[in-house]
Amino acid sequence: MPELAPYAVSEHNTRGRNVREEVPFGRSEFQRDRDRIIHSTAFRRLEYKTQVFVNHEGDLFRTRLTHSIEVAQIARSIARRLKFNEDLVEAISLAHDLGHTPFGHAGQDALNACMKDHGGFEHNLQSLRVVDVLEERYAAFDGLNLCFETREGILKHCAPASAAGLGAVGERFINKQRPSLEAQIANLADEIAYNNHDVDDGLRSGLITLEQIATVRLFAMHLETVRKSHPDLGERRLIHETVRRMINTLVSDLMHETERNIVAQRPQTLDEVRNAPPLAVFSEEVREMNRELKSFLHTHLYRHYQVMRMNAKAHRIIGDLFKTFMEDKRLLPPQYQRQAEADQARAVSDYIAGMTDRYAIKEHRRLFAVDE
Ligand code: MG
Numbered sequence: 001m002p003e004l005a006p007y008a009v010s011e012h013n014t015r016g017r018n019v020r021e022e023v024p025f026g027r028s029e030f031q032r033d034r035d036r037i038i039h040s041t042a043f044r045r046l047e048y049k050t051q052v053f054v055n056h057e058g059d060l061f062r063t064r065l066t067h068s069i070e071v072a073q074i075a076r077s078i079a080r081r082l083k084f085n086e087d088l089v090e091a092i093s094l095a096h097d098l099g100h101t102p103f104g105h106a107g108q109d110a111l112n113a114c115m116k117d118h119g120g121f122e123h124n125l126q127s128l129r130v131v132d133v134l135e136e137r138y139a140a141f142d143g144l145n146l147c148f149e150t151r152e153g154i155l156k157h158c159a160p161a162s163a164a165g166l167g168a169v170g171e172r173f174i175n176k177q178r179p180s181l182e183a184q185i186a187n188l189a190d191e192i193a194y195n196n197h198d199v200d201d202g203l204r205s206g207l208i209t210l211e212q213i214a215t216v217r218l219f220a221m222h223l224e225t226v227r228k229s230h231p232d233l234g235e236r237r238l239i240h241e242t243v244r245r246m247i248n249t250l251v252s253d254l255m256h257e258t259e260r261n262i263v264a265q266r267p268q269t270l271d272e273v274r275n276a277p278p279l280a281v282f283s284e285e286v287r288e289m290n291r292e293l294k295s296f297l298h299t300h301l302y303r304h305y306q307v308m309r310m311n312a313k314a315h316r317i318i319g320d321l322f323k324t325f326m327e328d329k330r331l332l333p334p335q336y337q338r339q340a341e342a343d344q345a346r347a348v349s350d351y352i353a354g355m356t357d358r359y360a361i362k363e364h365r366r367l368f369a370v371d372e
Contacts, residue, residue, distance in 0.1 A: 005083040007267040009180045015148035015168070018132075019141045029147055030087035036144040037091055040137070042098040042130045048356035049097075051104045052198055052307060061205070062197045064097045070197065071096065074247070075189035078255055082262075084182050091146070092153030092186040099126025101353045102360040103314030105302070110318035111352060118345035125162060126353050127154045128169070134350060153183035177274045181258075184280035192250045195293055200243050202301045210235070216296045218246055218289040246293075253286040317364045321352055324367055331367070 004010050011029050024032045037043055046065035062070075072093035079089040100123050101107035108123050115121040128151060132143040151169050163170030172179060199219065202208040213219050222245035226238055233241070261279040265272075273279060282290060301307065325332055325348040329340040332351060339347035355363065 002080070002086070003083060004085060005262075007181065007262075007270055007273045008083060009085045009088050009149045009182055009270060013270045017145050017147055019145050021145065028087055030085060030091055030150065033144070033146045033150045034087055034091040034094060036137075036146065037095045037098075037131070040098070040130075040135050040144060042135065042354070043094065045354065045356050046097060046100075048358055049100055049102055049104075050357055051194060052201065052301065061201045064100060067193060067197065068094050068097055070193040071186065071189045074192055074251060075186045078185050078189065078251060078258075079182060081255055082181070082185075082258060084185060085180075088147075088149055088153070088180070088182040089186050089189075091150045092183055093189060095131060095146075095150065095154050096127060096156065096186060096190060097123075098130045098154075099123045099128070099353065101126075101318070102355045102357045103310070103318070106311035106314040107318055107360075110315040111322070111349060113315075114319060114322040115345060115349050118343075118349070121349055121353070122158075122162070123353075124154070124156050124158060128166075129350075134354070149180055149182065152179050153186055156183075156187050172274070178276065178278055179274070180270060181273055181280055184278060185254075185258075188254055188280055188282075191290075192247060192254070195290065195297065196243050196247050196250075198297050198301060199246070199293070200239065202297070203239050207304045207306060208300050210239070212300055213296065216293050218249065218293050222246055222249070250282070250286065250290065253283050254280065257281055257283045257286075317360055318352060320364060320368065321360065322348055325351070 009030075014029060023029075027035070043065075046068055047063055049064040051062065051064065051067060072090045075089040075093045076086050078084075079086040101111050101121075103110075108121065111121040130143075131146050131151065131154060135143050138145065148168065152172070155166070155169055158166070158170060158173045160173055163173035171177075178184065199208075199213065203210065203213070210223075214223060219242060222242045223238070225245070226233065226241040230238075230241070258280045261281065265276050265279060267273045267276055267279070281287070326344065329337055329344055329347075332340060332347065336347045336351045339350070352360070
């Protein structure tokens, strides 16, 4: 085990698991969490779930699985350098999207709208629900019985109203405390990963053009450097060289700024991290450039008419499925029928949220196409 900073999460300061277990042999508690996540059903489904592009649109686009691996890569690099718990950031990164619906953000919005009179749907809460309740693998408990700090990292955001019902893991939203540095880093690594791979996927799909994105400062400054040093470079490599430099800028800025904050605030313990202002942050200048990039993606990619069409389809599919299963729970697979006895809406929501893109499309066809 590499040396950890005194304020990093470790096996000495962890709040442990809800159900007590034997100390693992040959691996740390957080390696065990990571391993449980990798072996879960929800993790395998990430391969067939998407963020912006729908799974069948092309083989080259990111899926939630490759996204999660990219997040883990970025977060681990930062954690290792800053002496944070690398196994924990890896576990959080790999689990952070487990609760996502099919069809990316559109799917989440659609399911949340369906659930508005039944407690709503929120993907962070659902990720926690997957690891706490829904995975069925162990004899002694529901879910994966992960360590507190892994669960805390998975629950990135949460409205205070929902936090009240979550026990210890919800407390920080009520007490206005920060999560561990490992959770803070995994959260920002997520943002670095998706902004940059959306640029890459957006350009590859042709939905955004080089000319358009050359108006974004973070992209433009690196594009210019690459063009100057390699004037004859083909477009594919030009884009890759630019995007990798963007990631580098964001990662090194985050490392430096976090190091600076730690030196200034001098936390000695994990509790001091929790009570300090957020220590893992970008510098003001890079935060501004990052904001500009995000707003570009919003306007030009996430609101592109082809993406909007797919979103509309996703809304229709999820809305139809929800309505059908709410009208007649006998159409649900047996395990969800049993769950529906207690709470039909939540059972339907769990069933839909667990679907991959292609499964949701197939299920819709099975229910609505007369010749299926
Ligand atoms: Mg993510």
